[in-house]
Amino acid sequence: MENKLIMLRAVLKLMELNQSLWQNNAAIVAAYNELCDLVDQINAYLKSVNNGNSGLAASKQNLQNALIEQAFELASVLLAFANRTNNAVLRSKIDFPISHLKGMRESELGTECQGILELVRNNQQAMTESGIANEKIDSFDELTNQYMQELPNHRLSVSQSKAINEKIKTLMTQALALTSGQLDRLMISLKSAQPDFYASYLNARKVVDYGIRYEKPDDDTTPDEPAK
Numbered sequence: 001m002e003n004k005l006i007m008l009r010a011v012l013k014l015m016e017l018n019q020s021l022w023q024n025n026a027a028i029v030a031a032y033n034e035l036c037d038l039v040d041q042i043n044a045y046l047k048s049v050n051n052g053n054s055g056l057a058a059s060k061q062n063l064q065n066a067l068i069e070q071a072f073e074l075a076s077v078l079l080a081f082a083n084r085t086n087n088a089v090l091r092s093k094i095d096f097p098i099s100h101l102k103g104m105r106e107s108e109l110g111t112e113c114q115g116i117l118e119l120v121r122n123n124q125q126a127m128t129e130s131g132i133a134n135e136k137i138d139s140f141d142e143l144t145n146q147y148m149q150e151l152p153n154h155r156l157s158v159s160q161s162k163a164i165n166e167k168i169k170t171l172m173t174q175a176l177a178l179t180s181g182q183l184d185r186l187m188i189s190l191k192s193a194q195p196d197f198y199a200s201y202l203n204a205r206k207v208v209d210y211g212i213r214y215e216k217p218d219d220d221t222t223p224d225e226p227a228k
Contacts, residue, residue, distance in 0.1 A: 001172055003207050008039050008175055010204040011183070021194050031182040038175040045168050060150065064109070067147050070140045071113045072098045074120050074132065081126040093119060106151055113144045179205070 015022065015032055022028045075094045082090040094116070104112060120127055120137055127137065184205070191198045 001169070003209060004172065004176060005039070005042060007205065007207045008035070008179065011179065011201070012036060012039060014200055014204045018197050018200075021197050022190060025186065025189070028183070028186045031178060031186060035175060035178055035183065038171050038178065042168055042171045042175070045164050045171070048164065063143070063147055063150065064106075067109070067113060067140075067143050068098065068101045070136075070143060071101055071116050074127070074137070074140060075116050077127060077130045077132055078116075078119055078123060081123060081130065090119065090123070110144065110148045110151065113140075113147070117141055117144055 012032070012035060022032075075096070078094045079091065081087070082094060101109060101112065117137075117140060120132075120140070124134075124137075128134075187198060187201050
């Protein structure tokens with residue numbers, strides 16, 4: 001989709017720079033204005049998705065990193081206590097590397113941290129003897145609750161992003177149909193009088209693979225090569 005959008009932007013830019021050559025053609029003006037509106041809507045939706053996701057991702061990642069660090073610190077203290085007291089049951093619940101926490105899915109991490117918190121509360125004296133203040137435990141409790149509360153918000157945001165992406169696909173379909181079905185055909189009327197501009201238009205209409213992703217150039221048709 002990105003390559004096709006780049007193509008549409010190139011077409012609009014070319015037409016903007018050469019407006020004097022087609023501005024007296026009412027049909028071309030109408031098609032151009034409609035295409036501008038569609039591309040503007042696509043750009044606005046893309047901006048909202050990118051800004052929303054980047055902000056959400058950074059906030060969620062920071063919260064998750066802090067939670068993992070605190071969880072592993074408390075788990076390590078518990079493990080040391082389990083080893084000192086030869087508590088095999090506690091050891092089996094708490095003996096893991098930090099990569100164990102980092103590799104968990106979001107909901108699994110929240111549940112794991114709640115389990116660690118429960119073990120910490122049940123071994124409060126051992127934590128105190130190891131230099132873990134109640135304030136640190138309370139802080140971990142608050143961080144865990146905050147993380148769990150953020151999960152539904154994140155799922156909602158993902159749902160909203162999917163809806164926006166569907167709107168973008170619909171707008172792209174309309175923009176490509178308008179370009180191939182109207183602009184391409186209307187430009188033929190300028191072929192004889194403005195051959196250089198017409199050739200530039202055909203060049204701008206090509207969908208180029210910029211390495212963003214591979215896509216079949218199924219809509220890369222020109223007025224001289226109508227879709228069959």
